[in-house]
Amino acid sequence: MDPAVKVLLYFLVVGVLGEQTPAFDRTDAPSVTWPDWMSFLPDYIPLSSLAMPGTHDTMAFYGGPLAECQIWNLENQYRAGVRFLDIRCRHYQDQLPIFHGVSYQRTYFLQVLQDTVKFLTEYPSETILMRLKEEYEPYQNTRSFYKSVAEVLSQVGEHWFLRTNSLPTLGQARGKVVILQDFSSKGEGEAFGPPYPGPMSISDAYQVSDDAVKLAEVERHLTVAQNGDPDRAYLTYCSGVHWILYTPEGLARKINPRVLEYLNIKTSVARRRSVGIVIMDFPGAELVRKIILDNWM
Template identity: 40%
Template sequence: MSLFGGSKILCQSWPLKAQLTAGIRFLDIRCKLEGGHFLIYHVNTFQEATFSDVLKDTLSFLKEHPRETVLMRVIEELPIIPKADFAPRLRRYLDEEGQGQVWAKEAIPTLGQARGKVVILEELENEVLGVPYEELSVGDAWHVLCPEYKWDQVKEHLGTANTGDPAILHLTFCSGNGLFTNPEELAKDINQRCYQYLKAQARPAVRWGVVIMDFPGMGLIRIIVGSNFEAGSGCTSTESL
């Protein structure tokens, strides 16, 4: 949702609806609780959207495509002091505006359970309002000093997703920021490396888990989505995400 701000803030060029249509199925949603409402922020920049907007657009997409699912990481963006009412307000949003199409349980759902739903990945300390983020396999070396080292970390975690426990959800972040780069410059480098790497892999297709990127391109999206249909029998409705 980071569409506004300077070069250190911008992470996307497509609005949410366009991302979903293109094949994006993971959203990193960062909120600040102000005046009883969840406003979408990236660092200190308001992104001219609310959490209600995000839910509305995502659920509208899922109603039109009921066999799809969307993973949504929800966090409180850089609070000076975490607000005690953040979790209760999030629960109200999910209950009142989730239209019964939000998975907010601790267990990772099967694909059959997740179809047509938003699956919440949460990082709350005292409440469970989704799959606990700390229980996932996450490769998120977001602070980047050297693109080559960043790519090595991405490639290593993609290997973990391929050979690791299939019962664990693997998230590999290609995105990042740093003193000598910004999200768009890094995306041009890492996304191209990722495209070439995945394209060069031998058949049958391997398990990539969730591949997360800033400024995604259609070529890379197609390779990732296509791998779901090349791995033999693929993922059935009784298998975990």
């Protein structure tokens, strides 16, 4: 059989049946779950110092190969152990639908928060860090993005959100959502949470023309995190795209296994802290677990 035909058949089969490996998952649910891993950590630990699995464009399930970044629904992400979300809302007629670029993701910010509250009700030992970003172009609004966010938070219940200017300790944040505010509140009122990016150290080289270069940057920043300020948050995005060379899924197939290798062989010599927040597309359950375990390494 022609090699090109073999490759085409492989991707057709994977697209229908899914694929599940330790570092990459294209199936509906993780093979292993750890929904209460934060319950094993002491209250005094700053969230900024925790190793935490995260997902890039957390709700990006639709829109074709260049837009789709995840396969697990939000409940399964939480149960797998994901604790950092990347939530992007378009401000559309005073509502907050979830978008990735131009692609509507068939849900709203309110539903994301309701699903989150449901999880936190079941597992009050946990906390969720939520980057909240205004996405794409606003359309026919009578109020600011800030005011629309405030209305949704009020609908859900303000007590579910920890309003703070800096990342708190785990004990202060248990059972709550901490919003990382990636939009302006100037002239509006109190911020919803710490500013994003603010004082955080972030590696987000999302335009990728060479996966080896991307991997080197990921590994560099993971190393920086381990030797960095224990009171500073370090966010490493393993995700990326190129409109010709790499879809988010295609890059994740290459990068995620290498990140797992890095975590398996990294040295603990002279480490000051964890690898920080590791943000992925299509993560596998073992990769998620390995990031969590770094809190005890």
